[in-house]
Amino acid sequence: MKEILLAESAGFCFGVKRAVETVYAEAERAAVSGRERVYTYGPIIHNETVVRDLERRGVCALSGTEELKALPDHAGITVIIRSHGVGPEVYEICREKGIRVVDATCPFVSKIHGIAAEERRAGRRFVIIGDPGHPEVQAIMAWGGPGTRAVESAEEFVSLGIGKDEPVSIAAQTTYQGAKFKKIIDKIRIMGYDIRSFNTICNATHERQSEAAEIASKVDAMIVIGGRSSSNTRKLAEICSSVCPNTFSIQTAEDLDLNLLAPFRRIGITAGASTPKHIIEEVQISVRAKF
Numbered sequence: 001m002k003e004i005l006l007a008e009s010a011g012f013c014f015g016v017k018r019a020v021e022t023v024y025a026e027a028e029r030a031a032v033s034g035r036e037r038v039y040t041y042g043p044i045i046h047n048e049t050v051v052r053d054l055e056r057r058g059v060c061a062l063s064g065t066e067e068l069k070a071l072p073d074h075a076g077i078t079v080i081i082r083s084h085g086v087g088p089e090v091y092e093i094c095r096e097k098g099i100r101v102v103d104a105t106c107p108f109v110s111k112i113h114g115i116a117a118e119e120r121r122a123g124r125r126f127v128i129i130g131d132p133g134h135p136e137v138q139a140i141m142a143w144g145g146p147g148t149r150a151v152e153s154a155e156e157f158v159s160l161g162i163g164k165d166e167p168v169s170i171a172a173q174t175t176y177q178g179a180k181f182k183k184i185i186d187k188i189r190i191m192g193y194d195i196r197s198f199n200t201i202c203n204a205t206h207e208r209q210s211e212a213a214e215i216a217s218k219v220d221a222m223i224v225i226g227g228r229s230s231s232n233t234r235k236l237a238e239i240c241s242s243v244c245p246n247t248f249s250i251q252t253a254e255d256l257d258l259n260l261l262a263p264f265r266r267i268g269i270t271a272g273a274s275t276p277k278h279i280i281e282e283v284q285i286s287v288r289a290k291f
């Protein structure tokens with residue numbers, strides 16, 4: 001029999017749990033009223049199973065501002081803002097159209113919006129260390145104003161051409177790796193830039209990452225469960241494979257080739273912030289059932 005080590009921090013974090021519960025509650029409310037339409041601004045989480053289930057309940061995901069603007073201007077429409085947050089423009093469009101907004105932005109992300117807006121008012125350029133293609137980062141950039149940029153290394157920061165006498169404030173994408181962020185900040189500071197840094201990495205991410213690394217160091221094989229488009233799941237898999245070369249990334253139990261686990265005795269399981277509990281349980285059960 002194989003030994004399974006399941007990470008306690010696997011699955012929904014506080015912000016995602018709150019956002020998903022909000023959407024289900026709103027979908028139920030709309031179903032009872034029978035006259036309302038519920039939309040999420042972007043898929044509520046990076047998890048196809050959950051998004052499909054919500055579609056079945058009548059909740060559609062808007063792809064961006066164009067689709068939002070195309071909604072009819074009347075009451076009876078609710079737009080839910082997901083945990084990643086959005087820029088000020090989205091609130092403005094909803095206000096102009098009389099659309100009801102339910103804001104499920106994670107409070108840790110809202111905090112960065114506040115910092116970005118405040119640093120902008122103080123006349124400082126805002127830079128975010130994170131993936132410029134990620135919706136959380138794009139929303140933060142909108143709060144930081146036109147000069148705000150996202151970079152992923154000290155070299156990219158230098159390439160922005162910011163003068164060493166220009167005041168710059170730097171924060172991190174919530175899911176960024178702590179050690180990497182510190183390294184980038186130290187490098188930029190050593191080069192003599194006038195920077196003020198804000199460590200805005202969320203504890204949930206840090207805890208999940210350290211627990212995953214610890215489990216990965218103790219097992220023969222590691223399973224990382226999460227959506228293909230989930231950046232925090234990808235980072236989790238990256239951390240686990242650096243410690244445990246036999247790391248398998250899957251979306252659901254169906255993706256898991258159990259034969260690959262046959263040679264291993266101790267198996268670790270963790271999951272990204274947007275992985276529902278039932279998917280984690282299904283994976284655990286399928287491993288147990290086979291071995």
Ligand code: SF4
Nearest residue numbers: 013015106108174202
């Ligand atoms: S990872 Fe942290 S910041 Fe992001 S949604 Fe979860 S709790 Fe909020």
